[in-house]
Amino acid sequence: MNIQEFLTIFISAVFIYNVILSRFLGLCSFIAISKETKPALAMSSAVMFVIVASSAITWFVYRFLLMPFNLAYLRTISFILVIATFVQLVEMVIRKISPQLYRAFGIYLPLITVNCAVLGVAVLNIDMFFVNGKAVAGSFYYSVFQGACVGLGYTLAMLLMSGIRERLELCNVPKALKDFPLAFIIAAILSLSFMGFNGFKF
Amino acid sequence: MKNLIKEFTKGIIKENPTFVLILGLCPTLAVSVSVANGIGMGIAATFVLLGSSLIVSLVRDFIPDKIRIPCYIVIIATFVTIAEFCMKAYSPVLDRALGIYVPLIVVNCIVLGRAEAFACKNNFSRSFFDGLGMGVGFTLALILISAIREFLGSGQILGHTLIKGFEPVFVFGMPSGALLVIGLLLGFFNILKNRKS
Amino acid sequence: MKDNLIVSGSPHIHKKGSISNIMWAVVISVIPAGIAGVIIFGLDALWVTIAAVIAAVLTELVLEAWAGKKITVFDGSAVITGILLAFNLPPNVPLWLPVIGAVFSIAIGKQVFGGIGQNIFNPALVGRVFLMASWPKYMTIFVKPFDALTGATPLAALKEGKILEHISYLDLFLGKRGGCIGEVCILALLIGAAFLLIRGHLSWHIPASYIFTTAVFTYIFGAAQLFHGDWLFHILSGGLILGALFMATDYVATPLTAKGQLIFGVGCGLLTAVIRIWGGYPEGVSYAILMMNGATPFIDRYTRIRIYGTK
Numbered sequence: 064m065n066i067q068e069f070l071t072i073f074i075s076a077v078f079i080y081n082v083i084l085s086r087f088l089g090l091c092s093f094i095a096i097s098k099e100t101k102p103a104l105a106m107s108s109a110v111m112f113v114i115v116a117s118s119a120i121t122w123f124v125y126r127f128l129l130m131p132f133n134l135a136y137l138r139t140i141s142f143i144l145v146i147a148t149f150v151q152l153v154e155m156v157i158r159k160i161s162p163q164l165y166r167a168f169g170i171y172l173p174l175i176t177v178n179c180a181v182l183g184v185a186v187l188n189i190d191m192f193f194v195n196g197k198a199v200a201g202s203f204y205y206s207v208f209q210g211a212c213v214g215l216g217y218t219l220a221m222l223l224m225s226g227i228r229e230r231l232e233l234c235n236v237p238k239a240l241k242d243f244p245l246a247f248i249i250a251a252i253l254s255l256s257f258m259g260f261n262g263f264k265f
Numbered sequence: 266m267k268n269l270i271k272e273f274t275k276g277i278i279k280e281n282p283t284f285v286l287i288l289g290l291c292p293t294l295a296v297s298v299s300v301a302n303g304i305g306m307g308i309a310a311t312f313v314l315l316g317s318s319l320i321v322s323l324v325r326d327f328i329p330d331k332i333r334i335p336c337y338i339v340i341i342a343t344f345v346t347i348a349e350f351c352m353k354a355y356s357p358v359l360d361r362a363l364g365i366y367v368p369l370i371v372v373n374c375i376v377l378g379r380a381e382a383f384a385c386k387n388n389f390s391r392s393f394f395d396g397l398g399m400g401v402g403f404t405l406a407l408i409l410i411s412a413i414r415e416f417l418g419s420g421q422i423l424g425h426t427l428i429k430g431f432e433p434v435f436v437f438g439m440p441s442g443a444l445l446v447i448g449l450l451l452g453f454f455n456i457l458k459n460r461k462s
Numbered sequence: 463m464k465d466n467l468i469v470s471g472s473p474h475i476h477k478k479g480s481i482s483n484i485m486w487a488v489v490i491s492v493i494p495a496g497i498a499g500v501i502i503f504g505l506d507a508l509w510v511t512i513a514a515v516i517a518a519v520l521t522e523l524v525l526e527a528w529a530g531k532k533i534t535v536f537d538g539s540a541v542i543t544g545i546l547l548a549f550n551l552p553p554n555v556p557l558w559l560p561v562i563g564a565v566f567s568i569a570i571g572k573q574v575f576g577g578i579g580q581n582i583f584n585p586a587l588v589g590r591v592f593l594m595a596s597w598p599k600y601m602t603i604f605v606k607p608f609d610a611l612t613g614a615t616p617l618a619a620l621k622e623g624k625i626l627e628h629i630s631y632l633d634l635f636l637g638k639r640g641g642c643i644g645e646v647c648i649l650a651l652l653i654g655a656a657f658l659l660i661r662g663h664l665s666w667h668i669p670a671s672y673i674f675t676t677a678v679f680t681y682i683f684g685a686a687q688l689f690h691g692d693w694l695f696h697i698l699s700g701g702l703i704l705g706a707l708f709m710a711t712d713y714v715a716t717p718l719t720a721k722g723q724l725i726f727g728v729g730c731g732l733l734t735a736v737i738r739i740w741g742g743y744p745e746g747v748s749y750a751i752l753m754m755n756g757a758t759p760f761i762d763r764y765t766r767i768r769i770y771g772t773k
Contacts, residue, residue, distance in 0.1 A: 223757060245575075248574055252756075253753075255591045255592065256753045258591070258749065259591075259749025260737065261743070263740055
């Protein structure tokens with residue numbers, strides 16, 4: 064566990080393997096909600112929170128439930144259940160405690176259950192930080208940190224995209240390309256420019 | 266019978282999950298590097314769709330409305346796990362190529378979308394054909410995208426070189442190429458649609 | 463005198479400028495760098511440039527005719543895109559490469575967004591990164607000046623840890639090094655930029671902040687020891703000067719206000735230095751500018767000038 068390791072995770076999760084632009088996780092929500100900056104930001108913060116929390120929870124589930132009882136084959140089912148339950152719980156808690164916060168990003172929470180980014184990161188953490196059925200040293204910290212970085216990458220792509228699309232509202236874009244097709248083409252160009260970070264080494 | 270055929274064919278063109286409903290894009294873009302991967306992903310997703318549509322339509326009367334989504338997810342996840350392990354056993358190469366995108370079929374919006382929008386309201390045989398049609402439509406879209414990407418990105422289709430001396434455009438094997446292809450394809454279909462109407 | 467007495471709505475004072483005036487001025491300003499490139503690398507450089515320009519203009523013509531829009535090929539913007547794309551290519555690429563690059567630049571970088579004045583990214587750079595990702599083997603082979611031997615660019619040599627032999631700052635300044643067609647001769651680029659500056663078509667904010675940031679950052683982190691980096695080398699080599707003066711100053715894809723432009727320049731400088739020092743590519747100018755192009759709408763949003771009388 065050293066600082067280089069964390070920096071590498073940061074750069075690769077935010078830029079090189081950006082969840083949206085390179086791994087295509089959470090693409091549906093990205094295309095659907097990036098039309099304006101405000102909802103985009105709300106969605107991003109909700110995703111960020113859920114990813115970080117679920118990274119931690121699924122790590123515990125895997126390490127202390129699935130591994131000792133030899134149930135690794137239940138990974139997919141248990142993870143999606145845990146995530147769905149957690150999201151539901153958060154939604155209820157927020158609704159009770161802070162109606163304001165609920166209005167800001169609560170409506171996006173149910174959507175997040177089926178956001179591939181959340182389950183994707185959980186599975187990825189297990190694939191990366193459990194070698195031969197054993198947790199590598201510091202794997203919990205790596206998992207949570209990777210969750211946070213993936214959330215940051217999601218936020219970054221979301222913010223750039225929503226800014227660009229807001230501006231495109233004022234342009235007379237070819238009719239056939241309006242909305243979705245153009246959003247994909249912009250994402251392609253962003254993805255090309257993020258390639259500048261390929262082969263990053265400290 | 267005619268009705269059933271209609272349920273089947275609508276998923277292929279009129280309500281194609283990829284190009285018309287724009288659902289389930291994560292696996293579409295991620296695994297479409299080669300036609301072989303595309304077909305593998307298509308078959309796995311079709312299997313899950315069929316299985317979950319069937320079971321959901323069978324048990325739809327017993328599931329309380331409030332917790333239907335978690336129930337659907339568990340049913341879907343079961344089939345995904347079956348698909349995952351079959352793939353691991355029979356085609357480890359494909360399993361490695363598809364990577365985390367196999368377990369991610371769970372959150373593929375097409376599958377949950379069909380369970381929620383169709384299978385929970387229709388009987389067993391109609392749901393079966395609906396699932397089959399959607400699965401075939403998804404697979405065909407995957408094959409189309411992956412054929413374009415494999416040909417441009419490596420000059421080959423299923424490992425066969427088509428044109429000698431063609432300089433592969435590497436970018437189409439990369440994520441940005443996938444985004445570009447789907448963007449241009451959607452635009453192209455829009456042009457076709459506008460022309461028709 | 464008579465004309466001045468006509469009663470009309472504002473604005474009353476007109477500047478005799480138009481899109482095509484400015485664009486052709488930019489074309490004139492890059493000619494010295496083009497001539498330098500041809501002198502240094504031979505006629506190949508000229509053919510590449512001509513191919514890119516012709517392809518860019520034809521693509522614009524065809525797409526605008528197809529979409530039934532006003533034909534704007536004579537305003538010089540497609541010409542400048544073609545030239546800038548060619549300037550970012552090695553001189554000895556096969557001629558189909560600049561052609562495809564120019565088609566991609568105009569089609570995906572510009573017309574997709576609705577044509578001139580609406581592009582989010584610099585079209586020439588979109589074409590360049592596309593070519594870079596697609597055919598890296600053609601994009602990374604450079605000839606040495608004045609002979610046909612291939613050799614690494616100074617930045618690539620630095621990245622591979624080779625010792626830089628026989629390259630003085632003066633050589634770098636005059637362009638006696640391997641590199642892309644338009645980026646090598648700093649002197650010619652400065653002449654062109656001076657012309658634009660005098661005509662008032664170029665503001666100093668982006669180039670100055672861009673170059674300064676790169677220099678500071680490479681000085682601090684550019685060597686194994688902190689504060690020992692060769693900042694002058696980093697300024698003079700690669701495409702920094704070309705990028706800062708002519709690519710990062712695209713009118714459409716950059717922020718509107720001076721404050722926004724300074725932020726844009728600093729961002730470009732930081733990203734360029736980071737990619738050069740730690741990235742996998744020896745050069746980061748195109749990627750840095752494209753990323754900041756993407757961030758421009760966002761920067762604009764937060765640097766909007768306060769409307770007089772509002773909070």
